[in-house]
Amino acid sequence: MAEYHDLLGGRLHVYRRARSRFWQCSTYLGGREHRVSTKEESLARAKDFAEDWYLTMVGKFRAGELKTGKTFKQAADIFVPEFKVITQGERSPRCVLGHEERLRVHLIPFFGTKRLSEITPGLVQDYRRHRMETLRNGKPPARQTLHQEIVTLRQTLKVAHRQGWIQYVPDLSAPYQSSKKISHRAWFSPEEYKRLYMATRARALAPRNSRWKNESKELHDFVLIMANTGLRPDEALRLEHRDVVVVKDTATNETILEIEVRGKRGVGYCKSMPGAVVPYQRLKERQNPQPTDKLFSVLRGRMLNAVLEEEKLKFDRDGRPRTAYSLRHTYICMRLMEGADIYQVAKNCRTSVEMIEKFYASHIKNTLDAAAINVRKSVRDSVEQAHGT
Numbered sequence: 001m002a003e004y005h006d007l008l009g010g011r012l013h014v015y016r017r018a019r020s021r022f023w024q025c026s027t028y029l030g031g032r033e034h035r036v037s038t039k040e041e042s043l044a045r046a047k048d049f050a051e052d053w054y055l056t057m058v059g060k061f062r063a064g065e066l067k068t069g070k071t072f073k074q075a076a077d078i079f080v081p082e083f084k085v086i087t088q089g090e091r092s093p094r095c096v097l098g099h100e101e102r103l104r105v106h107l108i109p110f111f112g113t114k115r116l117s118e119i120t121p122g123l124v125q126d127y128r129r130h131r132m133e134t135l136r137n138g139k140p141p142a143r144q145t146l147h148q149e150i151v152t153l154r155q156t157l158k159v160a161h162r163q164g165w166i167q168y169v170p171d172l173s174a175p176y177q178s179s180k181k182i183s184h185r186a187w188f189s190p191e192e193y194k195r196l197y198m199a200t201r202a203r204a205l206a207p208r209n210s211r212w213k214n215e216s217k218e219l220h221d222f223v224l225i226m227a228n229t230g231l232r233p234d235e236a237l238r239l240e241h242r243d244v245v246v247v248k249d250t251a252t253n254e255t256i257l258e259i260e261v262r263g264k265r266g267v268g269y270c271k272s273m274p275g276a277v278v279p280y281q282r283l284k285e286r287q288n289p290q291p292t293d294k295l296f297s298v299l300r301g302r303m304l305n306a307v308l309e310e311e312k313l314k315f316d317r318d319g320r321p322r323t324a325y326s327l328r329h330t331y332i333c334m335r336l337m338e339g340a341d342i343y344q345v346a347k348n349c350r351t352s353v354e355m356i357e358k359f360y361a362s363h364i365k366n367t368l369d370a371a372a373i374n375v376r377k378s379v380r381d382s383v384e385q386a387h388g389t
Contacts (some may be wrong), residue, residue, distance in 0.1 A: 025050035228276035230331035235263035242291035
């Protein structure tokens, strides 16, 4: 059984454990317990050591040199299980795993033993520099990778703020790079889109291998449906036949598809262009499906990439690779080129007007009104303005 002695009115304790020959001392200061071994076997000398140690600790605390408070590792240990439970059903397992991996591999090794009060904008900038200097295959991490790590860091610090461990979350914004170049998403121009669907049609009619006949037909219908609906690839893979209805639209007097979409934004709705109807009917006729059957069995990325490579459409003029997602971007761009209302396009694509203006509308020439731009004053108005009359 340990032997205890209180000093300085109970603010300092000297004790010796049953199996130890040395005396220990401890005090509670700055919100946490501090302990140290006196390395003394004599109680009198241990008390003298303890009093000197306590006065030194008090001096450090008053001077702000004593590091106190919770560590980043303690906040991370709360964040991971909390995020997993609170966002259950709203975030994919891949998203949760991403936060866990970023904490385990990068953030905890750098910030783990730091007190939360020590995590300042300067220390975060040191972390950015550290990551940029850590080359992998001769390359620094991508900007998006580093951005995701800062997001995880911010979420962890928000947990610490909710726990009352810090008064505020420090500014984590990156200096020197406040203005980013906005680049448009890779898409197919009308001429390139025509080359693409003509190539997939040729494969559907005469596949390279007879075993791929059904797959080639499905790819052709996939391209047409995607480019006429603006669906995300993951939304298309979730689609069941009970989610799609062929209707006669009263506003346009055209036959279209009404689609109930389930994806990253939850449940939403989409009205297709008329060009999606015939591919869907072909798809349904080939499958003879049950209501709960999927429209598309898998995303045939390899076949699509093969067609893109053959037609030299894999990369746009800026070197950005085109994927199945580019068909969604093509739908949005074509709708804007035809003069569609940007709010209705955003609503139909289950995104925001800000996203469309940022990544699509900025490079579509049809969104600029020449009549509103090329306004000229009359000669008389110019003269009167010059003379102040």
